[in-house]
Amino acid sequence: MVKNCIYIIFLFTAVIGWSQSDAQKKLEVRKEKLLKEIQMHERMLNDKTKKEKTAQNLIVLQKSKIEARVKLIDINEKQATILKNNIYTNQLRINKLNKDLKTLKEDYAKMIVKSYKSKSEQSRAMFILSSESFTQAYKRIQYMKQYASYRKVQGVEIEEKNIELKTKNEKINQQKKEKESLIAEQEKAKSLLERERKEQVVLVNAIKKDQKRIVADIKKRQQETKSIDQKINKLIKEAIAEANKKAEKTNASKVASKSNTTTKTTPKSSSSSLNSGSSSKIILTEETKLVSNSFKANKGRLPSPVEKGFVSLKFGNQPHPIQPSLTIHSNGIEITTEKGSVARSVFEGEVMAIQVYSPINIAVFVQHGDFITVYQNLIAVTVSKGDKIAHKQVIGRIHHNNATDKTAIKFSVLQNDKFLNPQSWLYSF
Secondary structure, three states: OHHHHHHHHHHHHHHHHHHHHHHHHHHHHHHHHHHHHHHHHHHHHHHHHHHOOOHHHHHHHHHHHHHHHHHHHHHHHHHHHHHHHHHHHHHHHHHHHHHHHHHHHHHHHHHHHHHHHOOOHHHHHHHHHOOOOHHHHHHHHHHHHHHHHHHHHHHHHHHHHHHHHHHHHHHHHHHHHHHHHHHHHHHHHHHHHHHHHHHHHHHHHHOHHHHHHHHHHHHHHHHHHHHHHHHHHHHHHHHHHHHHHHHHHHHHHHHHHHHHHOOOOOOHHHHHOHHHHHOOOOOOOHHHHHHHHHHHHOOOOEOOOOOOOEEEEOOEEEEOOOOOOOEEEEOOEEEEEOOOOEEEOOOOEEEEEEEEEEOOEEEEEEEEOOEEEEEEEEEEEOOOOOOEEOOOOEEEEEOEEOOOOEEEEEEEEEEOOEEEOHHHOEOOO
């Protein structure tokens, strides 16, 4: 019973250690991405400061940088907690090793003393010869062998415990140094965050005199966005209807093929779906159903539509980054990236449609079963309607706005005609 309890405790401690190690690795990966994102913000901010670009863009960039800094501080705190738990667990192990080692050494010392007192060959011989029978003599010989073997095992165990204790002490010292380094890093991050927040206040105050013009400009852009969203909704409905007609033909041909081989089969399923061409849901064939299921299974693991970048506008209703009193709506997310960047498909699929809203705003619609991804604000595309495209395939170059010195893509995810939050689908964000 005692052995079982010890085994359960050991197993539980090992599981906690593994889970903490896994959590630490995941946090480290996320932390590295955030640091790269902050570096990108700093490059863009420094570049814009030199070029004396508009304060509005600086506010948006600074706001995104502050959000990334807050996330970094949160990760540092989680890492510090994991380190604290690991240090505590290792200290418990060290305490137990010290206790076990002390007991082993005491037992070994007693054994050596006892062995010393009876070490002469004569006393050993007398011990055997004084046996009352051959069986007893044999048992005494075996006992002496086992005793000698036990001494050897005890010596090896003491050596192993010493090595483990040394390793644990080195590890705990390393973890304490990591914790000290993390605390220093956290203090620096908090100090930078405070400075960035002050800079943000200065930037916001600098544009207050142009508030009316800014509000008018925001409303104008919102109207333009609303108009484009309406065109997207219309195009998606048309594209779904077109895709359904194509799917119906495929399904009908399969039914006809089956009816030729079996006289009892009639193509009823074809006539039952004839009205689906105007449906808001995409009819799935066997092939597109597999793609759809695969896309769905990869939720939260899809790559970013750009190699580098950060979310400068989130999905759904939210306060405007410059005028918090204004509420804006976005059917997707805006990802700001570096000048010259290209857009890439987040998953394999088929180009459903390409829409030109202006010479500097081309949108590509890619179908993944009954899911659709939309890539807006492209200035040139490298795909055509009907093309089968691969995972991470380049689909176009993102427009760079010289007036604002901003390069951004608007990315949307839909299931049929319903817009979903892209951030919950992408691994990078």
